[in-house]
Amino acid sequence: ETGVTQSPTHLIKTRGQQVTLRCSSQSGHNTVSWYQQALGQGPQFIFQYYREEENGRGNFPPRFSGLQFPNYSSELNVNALELDDSALYLCASSFIGAYEQFFGPGTRLTVL
Amino acid sequence: QKEVEQDPGPLSVPEGAIVSLNCTYSNSAFQYFMWYRQYSRKGPELLMYTYSSGNKEDGRFTAQVDKSSKYISLFIRDSQPSDSATYLCAMSASETSGSRLTFGEGTQLTVNP
Numbered sequence: 473e474t475g476v477t478q479s480p481t482h483l484i485k486t487r488g489q490q491v492t493l494r495c496s497s498q499s500g501h502n503t504v505s506w507y508q509q510a511l512g513q514g515p516q517f518i519f520q521y522y523r524e525e526e527n528g529r530g531n532f533p534p535r536f537s538g539l540q541f542p543n544y545s546s547e548l549n550v551n552a553l554e555l556d557d558s559a560l561y562l563c564a565s566s567f568i569g570a571y572e573q574f575f576g577p578g579t580r581l582t583v584l
Numbered sequence: 585q586k587e588v589e590q591d592p593g594p595l596s597v598p599e600g601a602i603v604s605l606n607c608t609y610s611n612s613a614f615q616y617f618m619w620y621r622q623y624s625r626k627g628p629e630l631l632m633y634t635y636s637s638g639n640k641e642d643g644r645f646t647a648q649v650d651k652s653s654k655y656i657s658l659f660i661r662d663s664q665p666s667d668s669a670t671y672l673c674a675m676s677a678s679e680t681s682g683s684r685l686t687f688g689e690g691t692q693l694t695v696n697p
Contacts, residue, residue, distance in 0.1 A: 476627070505684070512592065514672050514687030515628065528684055562627055571616060571676075573685065575627030 476565050476576035484582045490551045493579045495563030497544040503527075504546040505573060506538060507562040515562055521546055522568060550581075558583045587611050590673055590688025599697050603660040607673035607688045610654065614675040614686070617649050619658045622670045622690065631671075632658065663695045 507515035517530035521540035564573035620628035632647040
């Protein structure tokens, strides 16, 4: 059984650019959540996807968007990057109805 | 004011010490309380899960929840150098999978041999 994987590991972008981060859920999991973790802070909930639909969103602007695919993999897209978007982006997968979320290792995004 | 407050430390203890980590929260709707451990360059992993008030023990780890005081704790007995990590408290108002977790900012712990 493979765990949650994320790609790329690291990414450097400049202000105003767009970025796509990818996540492969743990085998069989049907729900994926994305979190942003700034340096020295706890993760902050961005949104969750279930059955390819957004199923809850945190306090993030619309330039943060996502997709979930039929195989339960997911993408996080961020448009018009700002310096404050520099953070570790974590993906977590789970079964619907279960409390435990399994986190991937994250993608470290640096915006210059 | 943040919904969840956690002392960021850093906390440094000798091997074998008892470690106490704490969080306070303001949202009365929180019913599910978790502790995650995060090693450097890794994602968080779930250590302990508790529903409502009470204690839960798992090996060297004990989680306590006091909903009346809006206060949760994690105790680590006989701490080991391998326990050196950042400990994050997390809370949720719903048990359903994927419900948003609200995290504290994490406490960085170092256990010295």
